[in-house]
Amino acid sequence: MSMYGKILLAIDLSEESDQLIEKTRAIADRNTAELHLIHVIEPLSFAYGGDVPMDLTTIQDQLDEHARSKLEQYAAKLEYPIAGMHIVSGHTETEIHRIAEELDISLIIVGSHGRHGLALLLGSTANSVLHGATCDVLAVRVKES
Template sequence: MSQYKHVLIAVDLTEESHQVIEKGFAIAQRNNAKVSLVHALEPLGFAYGGDIPMDLTSIQEQLDQHARKKIAELGGPLNIPDNCQHVIVGVPDSEIHRIAKEQDADLIVVGSHGRHGLSLLLGSTSTGVLHGAKCDVLAVRIQKDKEK
């Protein structure tokens, strides 16, 4: 098994994020590795196609503040320092690749909802992270009722 030095855990800030964090944090502890959390917010302009003639800046800032609060709530109890809690705006898979490279992460941990069908085996973000990563990627299967 590889000796990981820096585990980057990508979370979507849903209730299921704890499952991804538990797996990633356990691997980091076994390897005495640094842990970072990352959440990627898609720009609102992407969600609305950029066709709406309105300023979405204040809404984007509110989403950013909410995400920072949520990621701090997840990272705080695990003593993950503030400078290792990243909220970034952009296309999630490419931004996760960028932060992994910048932070020299050697393992990215993401959640997978395990949807049916070959093309839906992983979620779109998980698939994008897997295919473009320059390091190992662990896809954690999300359990709706946290059954093991």
């Protein structure tokens, strides 16, 4: 019986995301897990407090398409069957938790940057995912490129 039957890999599509490939594949292989990928796009309106004087739909659609293309490239690099690719809009931690619960995920894998100073005080995505998750979370230390 595998310990982690369903894994959700949360990636930000940065250059550092490639550092998650080997560990994710190894864990998925060892558990013969169903692997899902998620990328969360924070809506442009969040950056402007929701009060934007123009229609951002076209720009948001371009961001969605870019994310889909990058996620497909990342999935190919994993060389492991992908059960689902989820590109969602919203607050990163909230959406990762929502999808993890909907899919009954047993392990969330997320990259963690070594934060210092103000970024450490404000917290990180990995920290927020950890504290709100109802399943195990593996934070993989990634080095800045």
